[in-house]
Amino acid sequence: MQTMQATSPGGNLPLVRRLEAVGFRAWPAATVIYDGSWQIRLSGGHPSKRLNCVVPLDPSDHRDLALRLEKARKRFHSYGRPLTLRETPLAPPQLIDHLSQQGWSRFETVKVLTANLAQLELPETLDRLPSHDIGRFIDVSLSLAGEDPGLKPALAEVLTAIKPPTGLFMIENAEGAPLAVALCVQDNDLAGVLGFSVSAGQRRQGLGTEILSSALRWARISGARTAWLQVVTDNEPALALYRKFGFQDAYEYHYWREA
Structure with missing residues (x-):
């Protein structure tokens, strides 16, 4: 494909x-x-x-x-x-x-990017297994994004409303501090990576590659053939990582607001 x-x-x-x-x-x-x-x-x-x-x-x-x-x-x-x-x-x-x-x-x-999962060089085994702990996943996500912990109920509502199979991926240190997070949603032959984030103090140390590899490997095992994700155009570190994985431009979208 x-x-x-x-x-x-x-x-x-x-x-x-x-x-x-x-x-x-x-x-x-x-x-x-x-x-x-x-x-x-x-x-x-x-x-x-x-x-x-x-x-x-x-x-x-x-x-x-x-x-x-x-x-x-x-x-x-x-x-x-x-x-x-x-x-x-x-x-x-x-x-x-x-x-x-x-x-x-x-x-x-x-930017909306896509990659052919069959062509990606991914580990044969999952370094990180998906979690089923939505509450902990939300805590880690909000912490890494620097967002209000008060959004936890609203984010829980969004996550529990997702119908296709989901993989919740997290990396924490020995003390339980959040380091990286990613959500993968496998919808038939397509798999979307959302909420991808790495702690600001831990970037360029391979954590992003590790958690993204695990999410994409899980998606491929689950039957997905193409991965997709979205990234703002000025997030150059994330774009560089995605390009290394083989993601290519599909299209762009823009937000508009009134004066």
Whole structure:
């Protein structure tokens, strides 16, 4: 199987649709509403942009832009969230032009990468077995991300809502201090790596390679053929690591917010 990747700057739209679909299942929002082909994702407990955004999924669906954005704004405000839109290659160009004309701005760009698991050189055995302790996994994740421990119930809600098989990977030192963490979601022949993080004081010591190798090996054993992940474009250390593993660009998406 060849590596799944985009074939043009606009992206391979069938591939984009498939990766978007598995991405939604891998990181499920509490509430999902459709306005035509626009997916409106909201989660009252967790502030993640991926859980609180409008995602247009059909380049031809650009009717009544101002009205539909206003309806979405009211929904977001009812959740106490600012209206945020995620632009993938599936977004109508007319919508993006409208946002620009209305003073909206892009504020983050994320790369979606894929790799052929069959071609990766991975250990024959798992250095790290996946954990089933969701509570501990959440504690480690929040600690490494420097996020509010008060988000634990909201993150637990997200993780327990994931339907496909999941592998929770953690590395801690002898005293139990968190060093690295990764979540792998295996959805048929696709496996997504999410929440990948290494302690700032422990980077460039092989921990990222170790935990990523274990997650990908577990995914391959579980039947996945292609791995995917998402990374912000300015995270150069993570991008360098992923490139070493053979990950290649599939497409990019952008977040937009109002002025």
